[in-house]
Amino acid sequence: MSVLFVLIGVSMLVAGGFLIGFLWAVKKGQYDDSYSPAVRILFDDQEKEAQKKEKEQQIKKETTKKNHKS
Amino acid sequence: MQEETKKYICVHCGDDCGSHPVIWDDKPFCCNGCSTVYQILHENELCTYYNFESNPGIKIDAGKYKKKFAFLDDNEIAEQLYEFSEGNIRKLSFYIPSIHCSSCIWLLEHLSILNKGVIKSMVNFVKKDVAITFNSDEISIRELAELLSSIHYVPEITLDKLQEKQNEDVNKKLLYKIGIAGFCFGNIMLLSLPEYVPGHEYLETHFKEFFGMMNFILVLPVFFYSGSDYLKSAIKALKHKFINIDVPISMGILMLFIQSSIEIFTSTGSGYMDSLTGLIFFLLIGKWYQSRTYQALSFERDYRSYFPVAVSKMESGLEISTPIEKLQKGDIILIRNQELIPADSVLIKGEAQIDYSFVTGESKPVFKESGDHIFAGGKQMGSAIELTIEKDVIQSRLTQLWNQFEGEEPSSTRLNSLIDQISKYFTLVIIAIGLFAGIYWLLNDSTKAVFAFTSVLIVACPCALALSAPFALGNTMRLMGRMGIYLKSSDVVEKFNSITTIVFDKTGTITQADEVTINFNGEALTDDDRIAVKSLTRHSTHILSSILYEHYKNIISETVADYKELPSMGISGTVNGREIKLGSAKFIHEGKTETSSLNTEVYLSVDGKIKGHFILSNQYRTGLSELINGLAAKFDLHVLSGDNDSEMENLKQIFPAKSIIRFNQSPNDKLEYINNLKKEKKQVLMIGDGLNDAGALKASDVGISIADDIYHFSPACDAILEASKFQYLKYFLKISEKSVLVVKLSFALSFLYNLFGLFFAVQGILSPIVAALLMPISSISVVAFATFTTNYIAKLKEVNHISVNESIKTLTKKVNPLKKSVQLN
Numbered sequence: 001m002s003v004l005f006v007l008i009g010v011s012m013l014v015a016g017g018f019l020i021g022f023l024w025a026v027k028k029g030q031y032d033d034s035y036s037p038a039v040r041i042l043f044d045d046q047e048k049e050a051q052k053k054e055k056e057q058q059i060k061k062e063t064t065k066k067n068h069k070s
Numbered sequence: 071m072q073e074e075t076k077k078y079i080c081v082h083c084g085d086d087c088g089s090h091p092v093i094w095d096d097k098p099f100c101c102n103g104c105s106t107v108y109q110i111l112h113e114n115e116l117c118t119y120y121n122f123e124s125n126p127g128i129k130i131d132a133g134k135y136k137k138k139f140a141f142l143d144d145n146e147i148a149e150q151l152y153e154f155s156e157g158n159i160r161k162l163s164f165y166i167p168s169i170h171c172s173s174c175i176w177l178l179e180h181l182s183i184l185n186k187g188v189i190k191s192m193v194n195f196v197k198k199d200v201a202i203t204f205n206s207d208e209i210s211i212r213e214l215a216e217l218l219s220s221i222h223y224v225p226e227i228t229l230d231k232l233q234e235k236q237n238e239d240v241n242k243k244l245l246y247k248i249g250i251a252g253f254c255f256g257n258i259m260l261l262s263l264p265e266y267v268p269g270h271e272y273l274e275t276h277f278k279e280f281f282g283m284m285n286f287i288l289v290l291p292v293f294f295y296s297g298s299d300y301l302k303s304a305i306k307a308l309k310h311k312f313i314n315i316d317v318p319i320s321m322g323i324l325m326l327f328i329q330s331s332i333e334i335f336t337s338t339g340s341g342y343m344d345s346l347t348g349l350i351f352f353l354l355i356g357k358w359y360q361s362r363t364y365q366a367l368s369f370e371r372d373y374r375s376y377f378p379v380a381v382s383k384m385e386s387g388l389e390i391s392t393p394i395e396k397l398q399k400g401d402i403i404l405i406r407n408q409e410l411i412p413a414d415s416v417l418i419k420g421e422a423q424i425d426y427s428f429v430t431g432e433s434k435p436v437f438k439e440s441g442d443h444i445f446a447g448g449k450q451m452g453s454a455i456e457l458t459i460e461k462d463v464i465q466s467r468l469t470q471l472w473n474q475f476e477g478e479e480p481s482s483t484r485l486n487s488l489i490d491q492i493s494k495y496f497t498l499v500i501i502a503i504g505l506f507a508g509i510y511w512l513l514n515d516s517t518k519a520v521f522a523f524t525s526v527l528i529v530a531c532p533c534a535l536a537l538s539a540p541f542a543l544g545n546t547m548r549l550m551g552r553m554g555i556y557l558k559s560s561d562v563v564e565k566f567n568s569i570t571t572i573v574f575d576k577t578g579t580i581t582q583a584d585e586v587t588i589n590f591n592g593e594a595l596t597d598d599d600r601i602a603v604k605s606l607t608r609h610s611t612h613i614l615s616s617i618l619y620e621h622y623k624n625i626i627s628e629t630v631a632d633y634k635e636l637p638s639m640g641i642s643g644t645v646n647g648r649e650i651k652l653g654s655a656k657f658i659h660e661g662k663t664e665t666s667s668l669n670t671e672v673y674l675s676v677d678g679k680i681k682g683h684f685i686l687s688n689q690y691r692t693g694l695s696e697l698i699n700g701l702a703a704k705f706d707l708h709v710l711s712g713d714n715d716s717e718m719e720n721l722k723q724i725f726p727a728k729s730i731i732r733f734n735q736s737p738n739d740k741l742e743y744i745n746n747l748k749k750e751k752k753q754v755l756m757i758g759d760g761l762n763d764a765g766a767l768k769a770s771d772v773g774i775s776i777a778d779d780i781y782h783f784s785p786a787c788d789a790i791l792e793a794s795k796f797q798y799l800k801y802f803l804k805i806s807e808k809s810v811l812v813v814k815l816s817f818a819l820s821f822l823y824n825l826f827g828l829f830f831a832v833q834g835i836l837s838p839i840v841a842a843l844l845m846p847i848s849s850i851s852v853v854a855f856a857t858f859t860t861n862y863i864a865k866l867k868e869v870n871h872i873s874v875n876e877s878i879k880t881l882t883k884k885v886n887p888l889k890k891s892v893q894l895n
Contacts, residue, residue, distance in 0.1 A: 004277065008284070012257065019253040026245045035195040039172040043179070 082108050084125030107221050111177070114184055119177045126173035128222040139219070141380030141391045142212035142227075151211065151227070153201075159189070162211070163201040164218065164225035169193065178223060185209055185217055227379055244361060248354045251296040254288045255347040261285055262344040266839050282334040285343040293327055297350040315493040315536050318500060319353065322531025325524045342528065345841045349533050352849045360540035362548075364556050367790055377412050377463070381405065384456060394463050406454045413446050413459045414466045420455035424448035487564055488813065489539045493532065500530040507832040518834035525836040529827030533845055534852040538816030539564075542856035546809040549864035554795030555774070555802050562788045564813075565772050566806035568753045572701060573744065573766070575758035576711030576721075579776050581688035582793075588621050592674075592682010599681065602645040603674065605630050606652055610641050614672055615652075617686060640673075651675045655683070688717065693797025695724050700800040702726040706752070710735045710743060712762055741765035757791070757799075808863045816856045823848035 025031065078087035081097045082104035091098035092105045095112065099105035107127060111117055119126065142148055154161035169178070174193070178200045181188040187209030191202045200223075204214060218225050261281045304320035307313060323346065330341025382404040383392040389404060394412045397403065402418070405411055411424070422438040426448050435451050438444055444457065446466035508523035543560035550557060557563065574580050595603075604622040607615040609630060633643040640653010651658055651674070658673035658680060672684040701707060707729035709721060715733040725731065735743070740758075744766045747754050756763065756770035759777065764785035767773030775787040776796060791799070827844050830836045 005280065008261075011260075015253060015257060019249060022249045023246055026242055026249065031245060033194040033196045036175050036193050039175050039195075040179070042172075043176055 080104050080125065080127075081120065082125065082127035084127075103222070110184070110221060116177060116180060116183060119173050122173040122176055123171045126171050128168045139212045139215040139227075140382070141393070142215055143210070144380060144391050144393065147379060147393055148211050154203075155206075158205050158207045159203065160206050160211070161201065161203045163194075163199045164215070164227070165197075165199045166218065166223050166225050167198055168223055169195065169198045169200070174223070177221065178218075181217070184221070185214075188214070241361065244354065244358055247296040247299075248351070248358060251292050251347060251351040251354055254292045254296075255344070255351045258285050258288050258344045258347050261288075262340065262838075262842070265340050266842070278340070279337070282337075282340060285341065286331065286334050289327070289330075289343045289347060292347045292350050293323070296354060297323055300350075300353070312490075313494045313497050314490045315532065318493060318497045318530065318532050319536060321497070321500075321527050322533075323349065325527040326531075329524045329528065340838060342838050342841050345528070345838070345845050348842070348846055349531060352533060352846070353536055356537040356540040356853075359544045360560055362544065363559055364551065367556055377410055381409070381412055397459055397463060399459055399462060401459045403457050403459060404454055405450045405457060407450060407452055409450055411444055411446055411448045411450065411457065412466075413463045414461040415444055415446075415457040415459045417442050417444055418456050418458050420453055422455045423451040425451050487539075487561060488810070489535070492535070492817065496532060496535070500526065503530075503828065503832065507834075510832075511834055515834075521836075522832060522834040525831035525834065526828060528841060529831045529836060529844065530824050531845075532820065532824070534820035534823055534848040535817060537849055538820060538852045538856050539813050541853045542809055542813045542816060542860050545857050545860045546805060546864070549860065550802060550805065553798065553802070553864075554792035556790045558788045562772060563806045563809055565753075565788070566755075566803055567810040569705065569755040569772060569803065571706040571708065571747055571752040571754045573708040573710060573747070573754060573756045573770065575740075575756075575763045575766075576709055576717070577688065577713055578759035579757050579763075580694055580709070581690055581717075586617050586621075586686050587689045588618070589685045589687070590682055591685055592680070595681070598646065598648075599674070599676065600625055601628055602648065602650045602676070603652065605645045606633070606641055606643050606650055609633050609643070610635055614686065615641065618652075618672065618684065649677050690720075690724070691793070691796050697797045697799055698724055698726070701803075702729070705755075708732075708743075708747075710740050710766070712736070712740075737762045737765050741769055744769040758785070805864055809860050812856055812859045812863070815859070816852050819855060820848060820852050823852075 078091040078098035079085070080087050080091070080100035082099055085100040085104075087098050087100040091100065092102055093099070094105040094108060097108070099108065104127060108117075111119055142151075149155075151162045152160050153163065166178075169175070175195060178193050179191050181191045181202065185208075187205045187207075189203040189205060191200055193200045200218075202214065209217070215225050215227070261284050264277070264281070300316045300323060301320050303314065303316040307317055326342050326346040326349070330343050330346065333339035333341040334343075377394055380391045380393045381397070382389040383397070384390075384402040384404055392401075392403075397413060403412075403415070417438050417440050419440060422442070422444065423435040424438055424444055425435045426445070436448075443460070446463070504523045504526035507526055508519050511522045512519040540560065543563045546563045547557045547560045550563075600622055603618060604625045605627040607619040607622075608627050610616075628645055630643040630645055633641070635641045636653070636657065640651060640657035642649070642651040642653075644650070652672060655671065655673055658675050672686065674681045674683065698707065702725075707725055709725065709729065709731040711717075711731075711733045712735055713733060718731065718733070721731050732739075732743070740763060744754055744756060748769070748771070754770040755772045755774065756766050757774045757776060758764075758767050759775060763773075763775070767775060767785055767787045772789065773787040774789045774791050775785055776791045776793050778793045823844060827836070827840070830840055
């Protein structure tokens with residue numbers, strides 16, 4: 001039964017890890033705003049598209065510049 | 071063909087575009103402002119903005135924000151706003167009250183596309199602010215504010231906001247405490263469980279000491295960190311010689327801790343550590359629930375949030391933007407159209423039309439000539455003026471209203487709350503029972519005496535009692551928020567219940583501030599006349615002109631020749647070859663004043679012939695008379711108005727005969743009036759809107775400020791009421807009455823549990839398992855009871871009255887595009 005000492009020690013460590021995780025999350029402000037993260041996650045694709053377009057434009061501009069030069 | 075009958079809805083803000091929408095990119099817009107925003111977004115390929123929600127935009131009057139942010143060029147002010155600044159990287163957050171939907175979040179988080187200087191922007195929807203990291207070499211803080219304004223997200227920067235920032239830390243600390251208490255509670259339960267199951271004798275022989283020590287170690291952070299507030303509060307209360315609910319709680323906590331520690335160290339028992347940590351854990355959850363208030367709303371605004379952060383000071387012909395706290399007597403300041411005058415001063419240059427509606431509630435602007443005194447809080451309408459400051463900002467007449475309350479103890483009201491009243495008797499009774507049990511056992515079986523005494527204090531610890539009020543009132547507050555009244559804290563629910571007298575402000579409270587009924591008295595108006603009035607009023611900034619202009623919204627205006635404006639007299643000009651004059655009776659009749667009507671009248675003459683006059687009267691809020699009828703039986707009703715008594719007759723018809731109606735009340739008169747009522751031992755509820763009611767709202771027991779847009783300009787108060795929900799005031803009062811009844815019933819329930827526990831305690835047979843079971847069962851059942859019954863009560867009222875009316879209203883009325891989502895935090 002003395003294995004209990006070890007088990008309790010391990011369980012305390014695991015639980016302590018979660019406690020530290022919780023405290024860290026509070027400190028980082030993860031509980032400050034419960035609405036926008038849920039919406040924000042849906043934006044990601046849009047953002048990439050916008051960036052892609054931007055990049056495409058930049059490339060276009062660069063190529064036209066090159067063309068002009070040549 | 072279809073298009074002609076179709077109503078145009080502005081793509082940007084969802085407003086009706088009228089008959090002549092601004093068309094850009096084949097899309098209709100209600101005004102140039104909205105189409106400009108669309109153009110900006112279109113150019114930057116940010117039109118995804120319009121995909122998340124239909125018509126997400128915000129309509130604002132164009133040009134209003136120009137020069138508004140000039141003060142941000144002042145380094146001293148800017149420094150106060152930065153949360154972080156290192157090299158050329160700056161971080162700050164702006165409060166933007168118009169954030170209302172997911173489109174807003176999307177656009178504000180893509181600011182970097184609009185301007186390369188923005189590195190990162192992050193919206194906090196609950197607080198309605200946006201945290202922006204930017205490169206100060208590429209964009210200045212002023213340009214940033216102007217960029218936000220250009221897409222109609224105007225940041226609100228006030229002195230008030232600059233000085234607050236601590237509430238957050240308190241909230242976080244509470245979460246830390248709950249986390250730690252929960253962790254320890256769970257583990258101690260686990261370690262204590264073997265005690266309560268059969269076969270524990272075997273475990274006990276081997277592990278008793280180990281489990282005991284583990285429990286003792288785990289309880290230390292809970293006792294010294296999580297529960298420390300209760301002990302501190304109890305000590306504070308005892309020092310001030312009163313007893314609050316924290317005193318019996320602390321007695322219980324202390325007894326549990328001492329008794330359990332002794333049992334563990336003397337190996338006589340296993341103690342009640344699980345009960346102790348559970349108790350603190352549940353109490354903290356109650357506290358957290360109670361502390362969830364409306365973060366985006368500000369209930370503590372004082373004059374500083376009304377005043378601009380800075381004004382233009384004239385120094386040897388140059389304009390210098392100066393923070394208002396730095397203004398001194400004798401300084402010369404420049405006030406532009408629509409700007410607020412920050413201090414009592416004397417006009418030295420220009421013609422002033424001062425709108426004192428903030429201060430007095432009187433909507434007609436006052437004309438001032440150079441040399442006249444102008445009081446702080448007035449708003450200039452018209453061209454720019456120069457003023458010499460006479461008094462410092464804090465000594466101005468208006469700001470004095472607030473200074474009276476400074477240094478006053480807010481805790482004085484707390485003592486009156488139901489729970490603290492009860493806990494006084496509760497504590498004394500418990501100590502008496504404890505002593506009685508102790509003495510009884512001392513005489514009969516002295517070994518049990520101390521144990522019986524401590525058991526009584528332990529089992530009587532009013533955990534359920536302390537939880538019932540936060541949950542019942544907190545839940546009521548949340549439900550009321552859903553119905554349109556936002557309370558500062560859950561204590562307000564309780565205060566609502568004791569109200570005996572209701573005082574109404576007139577302008578903007580029982581009348582609609584911006585809606586005016588316009589009647590024309592005289593010859594019937596032809597279409598030409600209407601066009602003429604509309605065209606003429608277009609050129610004037612006078613408030614009456616803009617009301618008339620708004621009235622004829624759907625008429626196309628024509629060009630006006632020889633436009634002239636005589637201050638405080640009227641306007642004239644030629645429209646389509648006809649000479650039109652519009653203004654006061656004196657102006658039209660050329661000197662002869664024959665009427666002395668108290669109504670606001672605007673006379674119209676065409677080619678020297680008097681056509682008649684417009685009568686502008688305030689429109690009473692819908693449902694006012696029903697509301698008054700409902701309230702009259704139970705409450706004393708009073709009306710205080712800053713206006714003249716032109717509405718006396720109308721008000722007399724609405725209000726019962728015994729209610730007192732007073733006119734021409736200055737802000738100070740109102741404050742005095744409330745104080746006098748309070749001296750008569752009346753519990754006063756004051757409902758007002760403007761800055762002029764601020765003193766009265768603060769002095770009253772419950773101050774409700776009524777607002778069309780709950781995020782804007784509301785003076786310090788206990789609750790903010792959505793203007794459209796004004797007629798439901800009676801139901802709000804009724805709900806609060808019922809929920810206080812629920813609190814009382816919850817008290818009764820928790821007393822029953824206490825009696826049950828005491829039954830064991832006085833006999834000296836309280837076992838840890840009884841304590842461990844009784845505490846959570848009583849707490850959870852009381853919380854469940856409080857929450858369910860308040861939900862039920864609110865639902866009854868809501869279903870019967872509000873939502874039915876609401877559904878009819880939404881059918882007939884245009885839906886407000888600005889969704890009002892307020893979240894608790």
